Amino acid sequence: GCGMSDDTIKRVTDPFYTTRTTRKVGLGIPLLKEACERCNGYFNINSEIGKGTTVECSFERDNIDRAPVGNMGDTIITIINSLNNCELLYNYSTDEKSFVLSTLELRNILGGADIKSNDILLWVKEYINENMKNMSNY
Incomplete structure (x- = not known):
């Protein structure tokens, strides 16, 4: 994409925030973040307007809560x-x-x-x- 503002980055993990006009919720990023953290992993998102967005996540491989x-x-x-x-x-x-x-x-x-x-x-x-x-x- 074209990148996100600092305000959008702060709100993007809120499931009731989305920039889409076709629906009022945005679950993808919040669910990914929750899944990572549930498994002793991490979630990080960096974005710069005009350059794009990087989403990085990690899952503890042997964690009992890690989904396939x-x-x-x-x-x-x-x-x-x-x-x-x-x-x-x-x-x-x-x-x-x-x-x-x-x-x-x-x-x-x-x-x-x-x-x-x-x-x-x-x-x-x-x-x-x-x-x-x-x-x-x-």
Whole structure:
């Protein structure tokens, strides 16, 4: 996105605050923050107007309250398909291994091909799922 003001950053974790006009609540960020903190992890959001926003979160891997990771392939291609004028950097790390996916790097490799095309999204999904299976304790 285009970044958020300091006032918006202060309010973004309130589930009854949203900049959307189609509904009166915004649950995504508040639920993510709560899930991180419930599992001895952390949540951090930094944003600068005109530059964009970075959301960083961590979960204690062996915490009994940590929800399963889920199908990251489907999740990431859904996010990629909704990106407009921004990039996604996904980093999944354990004590032993790390997997990183950067849409900016993918766009450079693709050399102008549409990252949102079905063939590319299906490849990205398979690439993510294959790498996630190779992570320890997935």
